[in-house]
Amino acid sequence: MDLNLLQANINHCARAQDLLFQSMAEWSIHVAVVSEPYYVPSxxxxxxxxxxxxxxxxxxIEGSPALVDVVRGKGYVSALIHDIMVVGVYFSxxxxxxxxxxxxxEVGALIGRSRSSRVLIAGDLNAKSVAWGCPATTxxxxxxxxxxxxxxxxxLNRGSVNTCVRRQGGSIVDVTFADE
Structure with missing residues (x-):
């Protein structure tokens, strides 16, 4: 099963979260990892x-429940989606x-306890590295x-396009990882 994933940092903006919903529908996105959401709907x-x-x-997806085996922590949440453990992360x-x-x-221990052999981690970790396109490594x-x-x-990141763009400039701090 292939998942179409969207990773977005909403930066606590209601309008951006509305655009997320619209983008998911238009692009047939199955899963979105949302950093700094405006709110988390029930x-x-x-x-x-x-x-x-x-x-x-x-x-x-294909009649299966969307989110099962949910684990919540400080700055991370995981759920089994179909047969893939999806972990959303944010670190200030x-x-x-x-x-x-x-x-x-803590996130590594969570992955180690997973009953899924397939793992996808996505989010805003505020860490820079040439390995995912930054000009320098912190x-x-x-x-x-x-x-x-x-x-x-x-x-999984490719290229060197900024994932965070602000008035002060941009950076590549939103990263996605997966097992082989």
Missing amino acids: GVDWVGDRDGLVAITSRS PNRSLADFEDFLA PSGRELEEWATVTGLMV
């Missing part, structure tokens, strides 16, 4: 982390490298690269 097709920082939304750029290492360890980017290698994940 219902069976949305799940969010403990702090409202990241969410996953999905529509039913204002937290320390030690906090980031702890966060990655300490958090280096940590994320090493974590992905140890965890058996590969980067």
